[in-house]
Amino acid sequence: MSVLIFSLFIFVLACFIGFELISKVPPTLHTPLMSGANAISGITIVGALIVAGSTGGELSKYLGLAAIIFATINVVGGFLVTDRMLEMFKKKEDDK
Amino acid sequence: MSQFLPDVVLTWLPDSIQLLYLVATAFFIRGLKLLNSPQTARRGNQLAAIGMLIGVIVTLFDLEIVSFTFIIIGVIVGTLIGGVLAKKVAMTAMPELVAVFNGFGGGASALVAWGEFARTTDVTTFDGSSLVTIGLSIFIGALTFTGSFIAFGKLKGFISGNAITFPGLNIINIGSMLAVLVLIGFFAFDPTNMTYFWIILGVALLIGVTSVIPIGGADMPVVISLLNSYSGIAASMAGFVLGNNLLIVSGALVGAAGLILTNIMCVAMNRSLANVIFGSFGGDGASSGALTDGDKTVRETSADDLAIQIAYASKVVIVPGYGLAVAQAQHIVKEVASKLEARGVQVKYGVHPVAGRMPGHMNVLLAEADVPYDLLKDMDEINPEFNSTDVVLIIGANDVVNPLSKTDPGSPIYGMPILDVEFAKRTVVFKRSLNVGYAGIDNPLFYAEKNQMFFGDAKKSLQALNEALNNV
Numbered sequence: 001m002s003v004l005i006f007s008l009f010i011f012v013l014a015c016f017i018g019f020e021l022i023s024k025v026p027p028t029l030h031t032p033l034m035s036g037a038n039a040i041s042g043i044t045i046v047g048a049l050i051v052a053g054s055t056g057g058e059l060s061k062y063l064g065l066a067a068i069i070f071a072t073i074n075v076v077g078g079f080l081v082t083d084r085m086l087e088m089f090k091k092k093e094d095d096k
Numbered sequence: 097m098s099q100f101l102p103d104v105v106l107t108w109l110p111d112s113i114q115l116l117y118l119v120a121t122a123f124f125i126r127g128l129k130l131l132n133s134p135q136t137a138r139r140g141n142q143l144a145a146i147g148m149l150i151g152v153i154v155t156l157f158d159l160e161i162v163s164f165t166f167i168i169i170g171v172i173v174g175t176l177i178g179g180v181l182a183k184k185v186a187m188t189a190m191p192e193l194v195a196v197f198n199g200f201g202g203g204a205s206a207l208v209a210w211g212e213f214a215r216t217t218d219v220t221t222f223d224g225s226s227l228v229t230i231g232l233s234i235f236i237g238a239l240t241f242t243g244s245f246i247a248f249g250k251l252k253g254f255i256s257g258n259a260i261t262f263p264g265l266n267i268i269n270i271g272s273m274l275a276v277l278v279l280i281g282f283f284a285f286d287p288t289n290m291t292y293f294w295i296i297l298g299v300a301l302l303i304g305v306t307s308v309i310p311i312g313g314a315d316m317p318v319v320i321s322l323l324n325s326y327s328g329i330a331a332s333m334a335g336f337v338l339g340n341n342l343l344i345v346s347g348a349l350v351g352a353a354g355l356i357l358t359n360i361m362c363v364a365m366n367r368s369l370a371n372v373i374f375g376s377f378g379g380d381g382a383s384s385g386a387l388t389d390g391d392k393t394v395r396e397t398s399a400d401d402l403a404i405q406i407a408y409a410s411k412v413v414i415v416p417g418y419g420l421a422v423a424q425a426q427h428i429v430k431e432v433a434s435k436l437e438a439r440g441v442q443v444k445y446g447v448h449p450v451a452g453r454m455p456g457h458m459n460v461l462l463a464e465a466d467v468p469y470d471l472l473k474d475m476d477e478i479n480p481e482f483n484s485t486d487v488v489l490i491i492g493a494n495d496v497v498n499p500l501s502k503t504d505p506g507s508p509i510y511g512m513p514i515l516d517v518e519f520a521k522r523t524v525v526f527k528r529s530l531n532v533g534y535a536g537i538d539n540p541l542f543y544a545e546k547n548q549m550f551f552g553d554a555k556k557s558l559q560a561l562n563e564a565l566n567n568v
Binding site: 002003004007010011012014015016017018019021022023024025026027028029030031032033034035036037038039040041042043044045046047048049050051052053054055056057059060061063064065066067068069070071072073074075076077078079080081082083084085086087088089 | 124125127128129131132133134137138140141142144145147148151152155156158160161162163164166167169170171173174175177178179181182183185187190193194197198200201203204205207208210211212214215216217225229320321324327328330331332334335336337338339340341342343344345346347348349350351352353354355356357360447449454455456457459460463464469472474
């Protein structure tokens with residue numbers, strides 16, 4: 001089995017897990033869900049770290065640097081703002 | 097950082113990294129699962145953030161990483177920008193912010209694929225399938241990048257929210273997408289020819305612009321969800337390029353989540369995804385084509401009159417729309433509701449799935465105003481209750497209560513599920529004027545026998561109502 005096919009297996013199975021996980025989320029949580037999922041898509045930072053930190057030409061390093069900045073904005077901003085939103089939901093629960 | 101490790105550890109290092117990636121994946125899946133319920137959602141988000149931290153730290157030990165200067169600079173700059181954006185943003189501007197974050201995520205994935213291609217001195221060592229995934233990654237990432245920023249501009253008002261289009265634009269878009277796919281084939285065949293690469297990148301950036309520009313402001317919730325899905329798929333493609341399972345799995349999870357939300361939004365508007373993308377539907381409400389024919393009379397109400405009506409009602413439903421959020425009137429609504437509750441009036445909120453500018457946006461705005469989330473009712477929950485409702489207060493909402501969607505097959509919103517406010521004993525619409533709504537359609541509800549209009553700025557009207565309630 002080639003690496004591509006192996007990766008494709010993982011990709012398709014993960015899509016199914018994603019559908020199962022998300023399909024029952026109540027409308028109240030759609031916005032936090034979207035911004036939280038958005039933060040997770042910043043996982044591409046892992047690739048950015050490898051590109052920026054490995055040996056390679058100047059161009060690839062600068063591309064890696066830009067990728068790290070972009071992905072970090074996505075990750076840090078995404079998780080923080082989701083937490084800010086969910087904190088508001090949380091507060092009401094404590095009141096009761 | 098691997099140079100600091102003893103040799104014994106180094107032999108297991110590659111496997112250990114992969115195993116910890118698996119742990120990070122588990123954190124993501126568990127985190128998304130906990131995001132299913134308001135009680136656990138915050139912990140879910142924190143688990144996902146921990147997963148991300150594990151992924152990043154483990155990667156720093158990757159044998160390929162030898163220099164840390166750029167990594168440190170990049171992480172610091174990104175953290176500062178992202179942190180400030182996240183702390184400063186107003187809850188009403190959440191759709192814009194998510195659009196921006198999406199754009200950066202997609203852009204990062206395209207840059208990773210490009211960087212991976214650029215750091216290889218002899219590109220002929222790539223096999224065909226790797227080159228195809230590099231091409232796809234750049235394609236999807238670049239179009240997510242520009243598309244998200246156009247969506248941001250539309251939400252922010254820098255770019256007209258109207259559907260900007262011309263005949264043949266859809267054909268050009270579809271044609272150029274197919275052309276890029278063919279070019280990716282050529283690129284995989286001959287990676288030394290950089291012309292293919294530049295055309296793929298350039299056209300992908302352009303497609304992001306030309307495919308979002310023709311979509312009307314009313315459809316932005318769908319576009320944001322869809323771009324969210326794209327940014328996930330772009331991350332997944334970057335994972336294919338690097339042979340990194342963590343990226344493949346996480347990207348796929350996000351891609352699936354975005355698709356589900358996109359579908360929910362489409363169902364809520366009774367439109368197919370193709371219709372949203374190619375339909376060029378709806379304006380931003382700037383056009384005021386209100387029909388004021390002689391036979392359409394409206395009944396006006398005043399703060400004092402309305403205060404008496406709701407104070408002696410047994411059940412009041414509030415239908416909030418984006419107009420409420422724009423007027424920053426969530427808090428005053430909550431005050432009015434508290435006064436009513438103190439009098440024993442039952443108060444509920446009927447929230448349409450597309451209220452606001454992204455899925456679930458209105459719920460967040462009301463939560464910010466301390467409205468308990470168990471009073472926020474979905475369309476399916478609240479619709480059977482309108483029969484027994486005395487007064488419905490419709491604040492800054494229009495299209496989601498427009499009965500034309502049931503009666504007029506020629507209307508652009510025909511078939512869209514709406515809140516059945518017309519079954520209540522009385523409806524009161526808070527509105528500046530008789531201007532048409534976001535979708536640019538007149539609303540017969542305004543002229544209905546049982547309806548009263550409360551003209552004026554939503555916030556001022558509610559403040560007057562709040563005052564008047566003190567005197568009832």
